[in-house]
Amino acid sequence: MTPDEEWGLIGKVAIVTGGGSAGDGIGNGRAACILLARAGAKVMVVDRDLALAERTVAMIEAEGGTAVAVSYDVTTSAQCEAMVADAMSRWGRLDCLDNNVGIGSRGSVVEETEENWARVMHVNVDTMFLTCKHAIPAMIRSGDGGAIVNISSISALRPRGLTAYSVSKGAVIALTQAMAVDHGPDGIRANCVFPGPVYTPMVYAKGMTEQARETRRKASVLGREGNGWDIGRAVRFLLSDQARFITGQVLGVDGGATLVGPSRAS
């Protein structure tokens, strides 16, 4: 397969956190890994569960792409530093970072425990802070600037009873925009994608009733659910040279769900 030159990703190096998916399913991270590899990037697929990352790499290698599976715990600064050093020593540069790691929550502030609140912020916000903290200097050293996409959520803009999660995903937007301003002069672009009702392994892993799925479909004005590929294509676009004047944006891939805000299962 010949990579398409117009993305400007041939020979570039990308780190994708949360790049594994359960089984052979296509999650947001896995889709982005596959699409970045198809565009010619070398992809470091990071997952806490190495086997899931290895499955993503096997899919990429089957298509003739270049990728490596690694396991780092991105909730610690030392592991994020080691992850970036790994990419730099392996491939000599770093150009792109796609942050997918995150966990959900349920309940209002009254119901939420302090321990779980702290855990949601730690996993959903600190990981993005720490990966970017170490990736940005490496991107600058690589000489061509860099591009970051952080995955936020429709819940940041249309909260529905997942309060800690909503707050953490709102923080992801503010963090991303602050980085876009702070490091724009360094040639670093930073954007968010917020998925709407997409049907991915993370969503269906714990089981979802057909009724809940139908409610989610109807939450989109297009009347259908999205999937990991929809998110992956948005991520590839924003990380590529096709978006080289776009920074600080919050791109909804939600079938228009945020336009009307109807009830939806969460």
Add this chain to the structure above:
Amino acid sequence: MGRLNGKIILISGGARGQGAAEARRCVAEGARVVIGDLLDDAGNALAAELNGAAVYVHQDVTKEADWDAALQAAEAMGGLHGLINNAGIYQPKRLMDTDAELFERHMRVNQLGCFLGMKAVVPLMEKSGGGSIVNISSTAGLRGSPGAIAYSATKWALRGMTKAAAVDLAPRKIRVNSVHPGPIDTDMLKVRTAEENEQRLQFVPMKRMGTADEIASLVVYLLSDESGYVTGAEVAIDGGSTL
């Protein structure tokens, strides 16, 4: 393989500047285009350059009959899958220097023109299996933009109409999104001096102006099936200047 293979795209104000860049990119991605504009010489020259993949139609976007003519050209090509509402005027004046005539002229070209375009394309797009409309607004449609009240009013209107139209047209499988260019290096900026344009760059985190081709890249993404789950979105392409 082109990302717009087999698609037919109508571009208003497509004869020069950003519109022409969009026309060239759409064709490079495998689409055929109908170029509407008031500038017949430039439009015909561009259509000739695009060698069989483009036709030019004379189009005043404030006239429904001209939209009908553009739609006939698209139908003759075989259908319609995309519309870029690109035509617009920019005559920046402060509130106290803006008269009713200038205000109305902006409303007619920028706002009414966009509305008539969205309305006109629906039947043919629906017949063609759905489509994607991209409305070219501005960063002046995202914030308080100095010294251009009439322009700002219409660009905010485009942003709002985009969202309303996205809801109305979703059942017809037509997506509608808005693009908000910031400082872009085209003839439009010649209303300011070079020093003034230089000074504006201080406030752009990326420290440069964008190019018409960069706008075209965003438009291609929004027209293509890659963005099939994106509707009602607004995307600024401004190097971070609205942050």
